[in-house]
Amino acid sequence: MSPFTTQRRLAVTSLGEAKLIGEIRRWLSTASPRPPGGIGDDCAVLAGSMRDQLITVDPVIYGEHFDDSVPARGVGAKLFNRNLSDIASMGGRPRAAVIALALNEQVRLDWLREFYRSLATIARQHRVPIIGGDIAHHASGLIATMTIIGEAPEDRPLTRQGAAAGDWIFVTGTLGGSRLGWHYKFSPRLAEGQWLARHPHVRSMMDVSDGLAKDVHALTPNACRAALDGKALPISRSARKLATTSGVSPLHHALTDGEDYELLFTLSGKADPAAFIAEWREIFRRRLTCIGRFVKRRARSPYTDELDLASVHGFEHLR
Amino acid sequence: MSPFTTQRRLAVTSLGEAKLIGEIRRWLSTASPRPPGGIGDDCAVLAGSMRDQLITVDPVIYGEHFDDSVPARGVGAKLFNRNLSDIASMGGRPRAAVIALALNEQVRLDWLREFYRSLATIARQHRVPIIGGDIAHHASGLIATMTIIGEAPEDRPLTRQGAAAGDWIFVTGTLGGSRLGWHYKFSPRLAEGQWLARHPHVRSMMDVSDGLAKDVHALTPNACRAALDGKALPISRSARKLATTSGVSPLHHALTDGEDYELLFTLSGKADPAAFIAEWREIFRRRLTCIGRFVKRRARSPYTDELDLASVHGFEHLR
Numbered sequence: 001m002s003p004f005t006t007q008r009r010l011a012v013t014s015l016g017e018a019k020l021i022g023e024i025r026r027w028l029s030t031a032s033p034r035p036p037g038g039i040g041d042d043c044a045v046l047a048g049s050m051r052d053q054l055i056t057v058d059p060v061i062y063g064e065h066f067d068d069s070v071p072a073r074g075v076g077a078k079l080f081n082r083n084l085s086d087i088a089s090m091g092g093r094p095r096a097a098v099i100a101l102a103l104n105e106q107v108r109l110d111w112l113r114e115f116y117r118s119l120a121t122i123a124r125q126h127r128v129p130i131i132g133g134d135i136a137h138h139a140s141g142l143i144a145t146m147t148i149i150g151e152a153p154e155d156r157p158l159t160r161q162g163a164a165a166g167d168w169i170f171v172t173g174t175l176g177g178s179r180l181g182w183h184y185k186f187s188p189r190l191a192e193g194q195w196l197a198r199h200p201h202v203r204s205m206m207d208v209s210d211g212l213a214k215d216v217h218a219l220t221p222n223a224c225r226a227a228l229d230g231k232a233l234p235i236s237r238s239a240r241k242l243a244t245t246s247g248v249s250p251l252h253h254a255l256t257d258g259e260d261y262e263l264l265f266t267l268s269g270k271a272d273p274a275a276f277i278a279e280w281r282e283i284f285r286r287r288l289t290c291i292g293r294f295v296k297r298r299a300r301s302p303y304t305d306e307l308d309l310a311s312v313h314g315f316e317h318l319r
Numbered sequence: 320m321s322p323f324t325t326q327r328r329l330a331v332t333s334l335g336e337a338k339l340i341g342e343i344r345r346w347l348s349t350a351s352p353r354p355p356g357g358i359g360d361d362c363a364v365l366a367g368s369m370r371d372q373l374i375t376v377d378p379v380i381y382g383e384h385f386d387d388s389v390p391a392r393g394v395g396a397k398l399f400n401r402n403l404s405d406i407a408s409m410g411g412r413p414r415a416a417v418i419a420l421a422l423n424e425q426v427r428l429d430w431l432r433e434f435y436r437s438l439a440t441i442a443r444q445h446r447v448p449i450i451g452g453d454i455a456h457h458a459s460g461l462i463a464t465m466t467i468i469g470e471a472p473e474d475r476p477l478t479r480q481g482a483a484a485g486d487w488i489f490v491t492g493t494l495g496g497s498r499l500g501w502h503y504k505f506s507p508r509l510a511e512g513q514w515l516a517r518h519p520h521v522r523s524m525m526d527v528s529d530g531l532a533k534d535v536h537a538l539t540p541n542a543c544r545a546a547l548d549g550k551a552l553p554i555s556r557s558a559r560k561l562a563t564t565s566g567v568s569p570l571h572h573a574l575t576d577g578e579d580y581e582l583l584f585t586l587s588g589k590a591d592p593a594a595f596i597a598e599w600r601e602i603f604r605r606r607l608t609c610i611g612r613f614v615k616r617r618a619r620s621p622y623t624d625e626l627d628l629a630s631v632h633g634f635e636h637l638r
Contacts, residue, residue, distance in 0.1 A: 041479050043469065044374045046371065049368075053372075053468070054365075056451070057451070063458055098375075098466065102462060102464075132376070138383060140382070145419045159360050
């Protein structure tokens with residue numbers, strides 16, 4: 001369904017701003033706290049905490065991150081979950097969210113209702129209240145931008161820095177083909193991220209959003225390369241399905257499609273990858289794969305079938 | 320200057336995303352901390368604090384909040400200052416900011432440079448580092464959305480709730496005519512807001528963004544009306560100037576133009592407004608005016624020249 005309509009009585013313009021905010025509160029219901037200090041005040045209020053706070057912001061933009069083929073509930077889920085995935089990728093616990101909505105008067109009320117209801121569902125599921133936001137007019141489109149405040153794990157936020165030559169490279173789940181629906185149906189890997197951040201041998205982490213081939217560079221130490229084992233990559237069923245019609249291989253989909261929202265992390269080279277996977281299996285059923293290792297830039301390959309990352313490119317914005 | 324160009328070498332597309340982020344870091348310079356945990360990681364990291372945290376989010380949208388007539392530096396200043404004004408209006412201290420930028424490939428690099436440099440200037444001025452953000456493609460426009468995290472005053476965040484019948488209504492500065500330049504040149508009333516939040520007789524507060532006639536309703540207690548003294552309203556020079564050609568009165572401009580970003584607050588009815596203004600004058604040179612009083616809805620007017628707020632309307636979004 002298109003988020004837009006030319007029928008005035010079905011559109012946002014039939015309400016005006018004040019009534020729209022009232023409706024949003026109703027749609028969010030218990031997912032949004034009462035004032036003072038929630039929706040309707042100049043700022044939202046969040047209790048203090050001595051832990052490091054994590055802040056992430058990501059939008060969903062009509063025509064970029066979704067179109068008429070994605071249901072409104074999927075758009076809401078994508079917005080919330082891609083932000084939660086950023087919190088997960090530093091091992092954090094999400095605490096609260098605010099949303100800035102930019103829209104024109106032709107946006108359908110029933111579309112917005114389903115969008116906010118899906119936000120409310122996820123807010124309750126993860127106990128992340130929506131404590132504030134903003135609504136602004138935007139003649140040419142529909143954009144929702146969410147900011148999430150989270151809390152770092154007790155010891156440290158797990159950043160993208162920290163890997164060294166010899167460290168193992170791991171990824172959760174499977175990769176590729178997200179456009180077949182995964183991009184608005186995935187679950188953020190919050191429990192996994194929190195467990196990994198507490199594990200003493202895990203060195204650095206991020207989530208896979210632009211595609212493994214591009215994202216792995218962000219974890220790669222200076223003067224090193226990411227040697228990925230071509231036989232090890234966990235390729236999704238969607239990647240294989242897409243490859244039957246796309247003209248590119250399942251492997252290429254897995255490396256470049258992006259929006260996988262799986263966790264990509266590194267394990268100390270001194271640790272035993274098999275023992276680590278065994279530890280993981282005691283807690284999580286989700287697939288975990290050791291996909292390679294960081295080696296010195298000109299070092300011999302540890303794999304007979306190392307992937308040539310220079311020949312593939314992940315999603316590049318603004319090109 | 321238009322933010323857009325069809326000349327490829329002058330536009331964002333000449334760089335691509337990774338290099339653009341590098342440029343943004345350069346433009347922000349010391350206004351943005353180094354990684355880990357700043358721009359370039361999945362989340363920004365902010366140290367913990369036991370005080371209540373304030374969160375506000377507001378965008379600037381091309382065609383809505385600015386156009387080709389506003390210099391890029393003015394757009395940056397407006398974005399930062401309107402968010403700081405929300406922190407000010409709860410008496411808070413701003414701590415850090417993140418920015419989500421949505422733009423197409425035709426945005427001029429020199430426009431963006433000036434925009435980010437003005438953000439950097441304000442970040443340094445108020446010691447509010449820009450600790451993270453996001454860049455996304457948006458075919459039809461240019462939107463920058465800022466989220467600021469601040470800290471509530473020690474005792475309480477000053478919300479919009481709390482006024483009672485008999486309380487005095489005050490406003491800082493002057494009102495009206497902001498479109499003559501004020502909307503991108505104003506200073507957020509941070510020091511004033513912090514002082515007011517500590518004052519035991521101040522009951523509630525907000526900033527004037529949609530126009531006094533509309534905004535004052537948000538502070539008005541149940542079963543009361545805001546009785547505003549028509550003779551007392553501090554009308555700006557810009558409002559008088561606009562009125563010479565607009566066909567409406569300076570008073571109407573002052574009541575409805577919006578984007579004044581002055582503080583509107585209430586003082587206990589038991590306090591003496593003249594004594595309060597004398598206290599203010601010991602610290603601030605900025606104009607402060609007692610503009611009216613909350614009275615029971617059907618009560619006699621305390622003023623011979625009470626404004627008829629029902630007949631004027633402030634800025635209504637989405638209409």
